Amino acid sequence: MSGCVEAIRALLDRIDAREDAIGAWVHLDRDGALARARALDALAPAERGALHGMAIGVKDVLDTVDMPTAFNSPIHAGRRPARDAEVVRRLRAAGAIILGKTVTTEFAFTHPGRTRNPHDLACTPGGSSSGSAAAVAAGMVPVALATQTGGSTIRPAAFCGVLGYKPAFGRYPTAGLKHLAPSLDTIGLHARAFDDLARASAVMAGEAAPARPVLPRRPRVALVRTPHDGAAEPQALARLHEAAQALRSAGAAVRTIDLPPALVEVDALQHVIMAAEAAQSLAAEWASARDRLSANLAGFIAEGLAHDAAAVAAARARIAAGARAIDTLVGDDEVILTLPAPGEAPRGLASTGSAVFNRLWTMLGVPCITLPAGRGARGLPLGVQLVARRDAGDEAGFFAHARWVHEALAAAGHGH
Amino acid sequence: MSGCVEAIRALLDRIDAREDAIGAWVHLDRDGALARARALDALAPAERGALHGMAIGVKDVLDTVDMPTAFNSPIHAGRRPARDAEVVRRLRAAGAIILGKTVTTEFAFTHPGRTRNPHDLACTPGGSSSGSAAAVAAGMVPVALATQTGGSTIRPAAFCGVLGYKPAFGRYPTAGLKHLAPSLDTIGLHARAFDDLARASAVMAGEAAPARPVLPRRPRVALVRTPHDGAAEPQALARLHEAAQALRSAGAAVRTIDLPPALVEVDALQHVIMAAEAAQSLAAEWASARDRLSANLAGFIAEGLAHDAAAVAAARARIAAGARAIDTLVGDDEVILTLPAPGEAPRGLASTGSAVFNRLWTMLGVPCITLPAGRGARGLPLGVQLVARRDAGDEAGFFAHARWVHEALAAAGHGH
Known part of the structure; x- marks a missing residue:
């Protein structure tokens, strides 16, 4: 068997072709990844882990024992952690291959790294999880670890046109994460495929496998208007409303509500x-x-x-x-539909864009996911964001809703 | 099969006999525990979880969906959480039976609850995990969840003569924990048996089973003198030195060092x-x-x-x-031996005792364990504390050292 080696070689080829232009990686472990792939290929089928051979990029605010971790700060240049972050350890133990470290903004705050948006090199990929979103969008790796303190997972996913998942606060252990604001810092994921997202999330949470999703007969969606909507691009709001209409047509019960003053x-x-x-x-x-x-x-x-x-x-x-207002705003089996970002990725690399559509949900600690929703006038991705009031125990239900919405948007021509 | 039901009945009998005097529980779920035990007894052997039938008490700062969680504060009297804390959810999913909620001090700070020390009802059990330590010491439950922000797991274990384990900071997820000081708060365990401690810890950390322990050929122990030693009871210091001598006699390399100024x-x-x-x-x-x-x-x-x-x-x-001074103070395969508390449990219930022997290790985020070390002049337990500089990845090695020390102390007549 050489399936893992072949898969890693294909990803490295893709990286060779595009990394000079995009700059998604701060450290790439070519030899280590290939050696690990060879070892995985030598395993008998019964010995394989839940993530056998899954290649993963790790945002450079999470410790890796075999690669430097420097938070994109000159203060920590060359820093070598003594151990893997706990989520990295779990991923490796389940058979994942850590391909390298992805570019973060300085300490996951706003000062940008060198990463460019794969869809338009003149534009920001968003941040702070810039390299993770860009690497996944460019097909360099199927899954990457991100973090969010303001909007650092959801927004770059929207700008780069990939799935972005910020779980409920506290779902994964944060040992080995460089904290920015501990009551907000949440490890998350960027991915191209839902199955990869669900499998990696279960392993990071210490679960054997994703729980089986159960979708209510008629999905319930609350389109939430926020005070920031006036700051969004008109095309982004229009796409959000088209998405709501597409979900209605696909059978969802959709209502529109305003964010309460609280x-x-x-x-x-x-x-x-x-x-x-x-x-x-x-x-x-x-x-x-x-x-x-x-x-x-x-x-x-x-x-x-x-x-x-x-x-x-x-x-x-x-x-x-x-x-507490979130508890009565939406039902237990209802998801919020809202914007993940103000619009297409802004031009230039000086700013990673605004987190105004993210801060509230991060503060509430509720799960959020970015779903791609077609392209905008400049040819860059647009997205929608789903938010649930549910907490860590109900990921399967949230994912079931998100998959349903994802497929309904794709069927209506608003997908990737 | 009725093994789980019989075991729960035996624990409930024990509680009936001693709870009026000790006051370890704020809520006891007799019917729920028995119903759960019946359901577990009906499982085929292949369907049993890693903690099949293990009865566990939960400190009342951790959410339980089926029992009130009020942090021993009148402000939250009657509070019913919407979900289980993540560690509780994991324990239940592995087949554990949550017997009830144990008394905590107010918000896990210093204002005591009503719990008394099972070894002498006129003395404090220590705190803030007062009910957990007392319930385990009284044989009411084999394992209980504790937390530590200053010395709230290690000290009551010493006062009550049970195993007390504060893992490395961040080892278990804290979702559903009422935080006191988030950069210090660490969920831990009280138990009578090492095997129970190791099995419960693995499940709480999301691991399938405890890693196999590896003990170095010749255990290395550093007896650490601290500036607080002068505040300890002479008999407690004497016992600590006897313990060091016993470990030497059993083959350990023991050296004595001072806590550095840093x-x-x-x-x-x-x-x-x-x-x-x-x-x-x-x-x-x-x-x-x-x-x-x-x-x-x-x-x-x-x-x-x-x-x-x-x-x-x-x-x-x-x-x-x-x-950083901890990194050079002791070796990677060396454990620190020090006091877990100033001596025997103080008389009276007004204070849960001093955390001066605990604060440093909690602040450093390093793993600590209390091992019983015989009795003092008033007939109450004395203990020793082991500390490692290792972090979350190396629990098996730390436990291997702790078991070795535990057995060596027992062999020298300084055990339970």
Whole structure:
């Protein structure tokens, strides 16, 4: 058998053809991946793991014992972790092949890396999980690990036209993750295929296999209008409404609702929590190497340090009270349909785009997924976002809804 | 087969005999546990999970879908979680039977619950995992979930004479845990038997079974002197040195070292981090129901709110720098031997005792285990603590050392 070796060789060929232009990888472990593939090919069928041979890219904020992990910061250049992050360890134990480390923005905040959007090299791939989304979109790897503190998984998935999954907060262990804001930081996934996403997620959560999905007879969808809709591109909003219509035509019960004021307030306060926690998470770098932080990040840390602890605590209390509004906004078996990003990927690499359509859901800790929804006027991907109020126990139900929506959009001509 | 039902009945009998005196449980699910046991007894052998029939008590800071979870705070009296905490879900999925919720101090801080020490009802069981340690010590349940932010797992285990395990930070998912200080909060275990501890830990970590332990030919032990040793009872220090001698006699390489100044500073700074984070974790309770917090906790939150963010960040930076000292203090295959608590459980229930022998290790995120080490002058348990510098990947090696030490102490007459 040489199936794994052949698959890795095909991916490396693809990387050779496109990496110079795209810049998705900060470290590529060609020899290690091929050696691992050979070892996997030598296994008897009964010895194979749940992810036998699955090639995976790992965002460079997650530790890998055999590759440097430097968070795209000169402060940590050449850093060699003593161990794998727990999710990486689990993926390897299940037979996955870690192909390399993907480019992150500096410490997963806003200062961009060198990665370009595979659909238009003049545009950002989004961030902070820039390399993961771009590598998956370019066919360099079928699955990549991402993280989200604001909108760092969902938004680049939309800009690059791939599946992006931010699970419920706390679903995967975060040991070996460089934290930015621990009460928000959520490890997630970029993938091209749903099956890959579901299988990798189960392994990362420590489950033997994905639970069998159960879809309600008539899917229920709530199109949620947010105060940020006015900041979205008209074509993105139009596509969102076309998507809602396509789901109605496919048999879903679709209603339109407004984000209640309590959740608007939660949304607005995410920034306070993120700044306060980032100032604490990066305290060592701030103390010892402030001059080697980007101006973006240094300013954000200074903002976080300036927040009064009582004011941050008051913000948390308002968030805790306001967050309850999600429980009555949508039903237990209903998914929210909303935008994952303001529109197509912006031109230029200086900014990775806006997280205004992501912050609320990250703050609430609810699961979110980006589904591709065709192309925009500039030929770049558009997407929709599904959000559920459910937590970690119900991934199968959320995925069942997402697959159904994904297929309904594809059937209506709004897919990849 | 009626093995599970019989086992649960035996535990319930034991609880009936001793619970009025000890007060380890805040909620007991007699009917649910028996129904679950009957269902497990009806399973064919091939259908049984890794923890088939294991009865477990759950500290009342971890959510249970079928029992109230109120953190021993009147603010949350009667609270019914929508779902199980992720570790509880995993334990149930592996065939465990959740017998009930064990008494915690208020929000796992210092304000005590009603639990008494099974070895002397006039003494504290320690805390904050008071009910878990007492229930296991009294034979009411073989395993119970605990948590530790300062010394809340290790210290009550020492006071009650049971095994207490605080794994490396981040080893188990914390979804469904009421946080006190998220960068410190660690879910752990109390148990009577090592095998139960190892099996439950593997399931909570999402692993199929405990990894096979590998013990070095000659175990290496570092007896670490700390600045707090002067505050320990002379008999506790004497027992620690007897234990070291017993390990030497059994073949271990034992050396004595002092805690370096960098780690003394880390130890001293734990309190700052814990107060700052507790003020944020309990922001909603502080904002809406301050008058229903204990004076202890309200004072601690006020202290946390008074900490300047820049001062907390500076403390974190000093901690990050100082924490590196653990890497050179002991070897990768060496375990630290130190005290788990100042001595026997103090008289009275007003205080759960001091965490001075625990804070440093919690702050460092390293794995710790309490091993019983005979009795003290008042007839209450004494213990020793093992600590490793290893992280989540090496539990099997740490357990192998701990079992070896446990057996060597028992052979020398210093066991349970």
